[in-house]
Amino acid sequence: MNQTDCRLRIGGITDMSTIDWYGNVSLIVFFAGCNFRCPYCQNASLIPLNSGQDIDLSLLEERIDTNRTLIDAVVFTGGEPLLQLNGLIKAAKLSKSKGLKVMLDTNGSIQDALENILNLGLIDRVALDIKAPLKEEMIGKITGRPEVATKIIKSIKKCISLCQELDISLEIRTTVVPGISDDPLFISEIAETLKDKCSVYYLQQFDNQGDLFDQDLKQVLPPSREFMIALAKTAVEKGLKNVYIKTRSDGLERVE
Secondary structure (H helix, E strand, C coil): CCCCCCEEEEEEEEEEECCCCCCCCEEEEEECCCCCCCCCCCEHHHCCCCCCEEEEHHHHHHHHHHHCCCCCEEEEECCCHHHHHHHHHHHHHHHHHCCCEEEEEECCCCHHHHHHHHHCCCCCEEEEECCCCCCHHHHHHHHCCHHHHHHHHHHHHHHHHHHHHHCCEEEEEEEECCCCCCCHHHHHHHHHCCCCCCCEEEEEECCCCCECCCHHHHHCCCCCHHHHHHHHHHHHHCCCCCEEEEECCCEEEEEC
16 A cells, blocks of 8 residues: 555645744644534634545645645644544654654543554654643543543543653643633642653643634633733743743743
């Protein structure tokens, strides 16, 4: 079978981005389908498993080849890419064969798939979205999956430990949403679990202009830059060394 004899269900491809993997120019592949139902999700149209479009892997190869002199990495995001493990593995192998670095953006909840692809040595960096402190009630509420909250937490912890064991660069992200994830204690509890376990921690400013799952959140204003800085300092106080905020107005800023 040819390496590109494989199909993916995707929401789209962005040929070049400098903000998804800082320090790299990346081609971004948005996988369709997600197992979470986060109210502030900005790619809500990609949540259904049958969303997006069905493509052959050869289309991805064409896009990579067209932009190869301009990019140095490929980022697989979503949705949740691990729901399409076989396609993700083929896409990662293709990217590596082109001499590109690969980042996986994941919610970290599908343990078997995570272990599979990370142990294959195809992923150079993991961007792990931690939605809440790793407590069943909090994780279950924000992800909309209370019935599997215990499994989600176990899988996230395994993802962190595997990245450490395999020396895979790990960045962790939390989106700050007013009334949902903006309590200093909320951020402090997440940070408490991350000390010496990730290369960087990003606090991302909620944006009410996106393709939101909960349309009522369009009426909620994003937290201010000053508030984001104050929250980030609570993470720094817990011992995290590389803490950044990302805001729409000022981009990426390190907080010390």
